[in-house]
Amino acid sequence: MNIPHKSVPIADLHREPLRHLLTALADDHLILGHRHSEWTGLGPILEEDIAFSSIAQDQMGHALGFYTLLHEHLGAPDPDIHAFTRQETEFSCCQLVEWPIGDYDFSLTRHLFFDLAAGLRMETLSLSSFKPLAQLATKIRGEVKYHMFHAKTMVNQLGNSNDETARARMQTAINRQFGLALGMFEPRLGEQILDDAQIAPIESKWRERWLEALNAVLDGSGLHIPDPDRIEPVYGGRNGYHTEYLQPLLNEMTEVFRLDPQAEW
Amino acid sequence: MSVEIQSLDPRINRLGLHTHEPGSPDTLPPHDHWGTYQVFHQKKRGDRHTAVGIVHAPGAELAMAYAKEQFGRRGETANLWVVDTRHVMALDYADQDMFATTPEKSYRDPGGYKVNDKIDAYREKMSHEHTP
Numbered sequence: 001m002n003i004p005h006k007s008v009p010i011a012d013l014h015r016e017p018l019r020h021l022l023t024a025l026a027d028d029h030l031i032l033g034h035r036h037s038e039w040t041g042l043g044p045i046l047e048e049d050i051a052f053s054s055i056a057q058d059q060m061g062h063a064l065g066f067y068t069l070l071h072e073h074l075g076a077p078d079p080d081i082h083a084f085t086r087q088e089t090e091f092s093c094c095q096l097v098e099w100p101i102g103d104y105d106f107s108l109t110r111h112l113f114f115d116l117a118a119g120l121r122m123e124t125l126s127l128s129s130f131k132p133l134a135q136l137a138t139k140i141r142g143e144v145k146y147h148m149f150h151a152k153t154m155v156n157q158l159g160n161s162n163d164e165t166a167r168a169r170m171q172t173a174i175n176r177q178f179g180l181a182l183g184m185f186e187p188r189l190g191e192q193i194l195d196d197a198q199i200a201p202i203e204s205k206w207r208e209r210w211l212e213a214l215n216a217v218l219d220g221s222g223l224h225i226p227d228p229d230r231i232e233p234v235y236g237g238r239n240g241y242h243t244e245y246l247q248p249l250l251n252e253m254t255e256v257f258r259l260d261p262q263a264e265w
Numbered sequence: 266m267s268v269e270i271q272s273l274d275p276r277i278n279r280l281g282l283h284t285h286e287p288g289s290p291d292t293l294p295p296h297d298h299w300g301t302y303q304v305f306h307q308k309k310r311g312d313r314h315t316a317v318g319i320v321h322a323p324g325a326e327l328a329m330a331y332a333k334e335q336f337g338r339r340g341e342t343a344n345l346w347v348v349d350t351r352h353v354m355a356l357d358y359a360d361q362d363m364f365a366t367t368p369e370k371s372y373r374d375p376g377g378y379k380v381n382d383k384i385d386a387y388r389e390k391m392s393h394e395h396t397p
Binding site for chain 2: 038045048050051149150153154156
């Protein structure tokens with residue numbers, strides 16, 4: 001991503017909330033990108049394998065974009081150091097992205113849930129009053145548009161399948177991770193301050209738009225979401241509380257980096 | 266006797282895959298085989314779409330999603346088409362003899378036309394008209 005190397009002034013009041021927002025976005029994309037990449041070579045068919053792997057690469061690119069903003073504007077370390085040397089409790093990804101890939105129905109549903117939210121986030125953030133974020137979000141938006149096209153088509157295909165098992169598996173995958181998906185919208189520290197400054201909306205606004213959009217996507221697919229008011233959102237991730245699955249992922253992801261953190265790549 | 270496959274890739278090991286018993290037939294679970302779609306790629310608006318290859322897909326939309334990754338992931342792309350291969354009518358190679366004598370019909374080549382004089386005259390005329 002080509003981001004201008006010029007730091008713009010940020011009011012002291014906004015620095016901490018902005019750091020929370022960008023770290024959450026960066027960590028979500030990094031961890032889910034890594035999870036998606038675990039399908040490389042194992043996808044159900046060649047074309048799908050390539051498509052999913054490419055989406056994984058895109059996610060990594062998005063993560064790099066957000067880490068770069070943190071580095072250039074908020075004094076965070078270099079993106080590699082930031083991504084690969086923090087402790088588990090310093091990560092603020094939501095728990096949805098940490099879960100193992102499971103079967104393809106689980107990964108595909110997670111891809112739909114996540115990219116639908118990412119698309120809405122990028123759409124709003126492309127109008128952010130924090131210009132560097134607006135520029136980055138505009139770039140990411142196009143890629144996420146394709147992710148959504150892929151997810152939506154695949155989910156519709158399986159939801160409308162004549163194979164009753166395929167449809168049932170997709171519905172089960174939706175039910176199983178719905179609480180985790182709602183956890184994407186865990187309130188962030190200082191989110192109201194950013195909302196007031198038109199830097200980024202509070203999470204509950206995004207959640208509302210996501211539910212509307214999700215119903216529209218699933219309309220006609222034969223699949224449906226559970227009543228969101230009766231499902232407990234899985235919170236904690238934004239404050240460093242993670243599942244037992246994150247640490248093993250970090251160990252695997254940082255294995256090569258830790259051999260020689262100073263290495264030039 | 267089947268043996269669990271051991272790989273250097275931890276992801277392969279997690280799947281708990283087994284080798285087939287020697288001599289036993291490889292039986293795959295029955296499933297619907299997907300058809301193919303022909304992919305046409307357009308580099309810039311206004312250019313013609315060029316046939317670039319095929320993808321397997323269960324429908325046009327997914328074919329388009331796959332075409333974007335197989336054929337639109339590098340370089341410039343303005344647009345893509347996908348066409349169900351069953352909708353393509355093709356000649357039989359047995360009928361290739363229809364074209365056997367074509368290379369001999371040089372009188373159909375445009376090389377004989379002498380149009381450059383006319384083009385030059387036209388350019389000349391235009392340049393005079395636009396000179397104040």
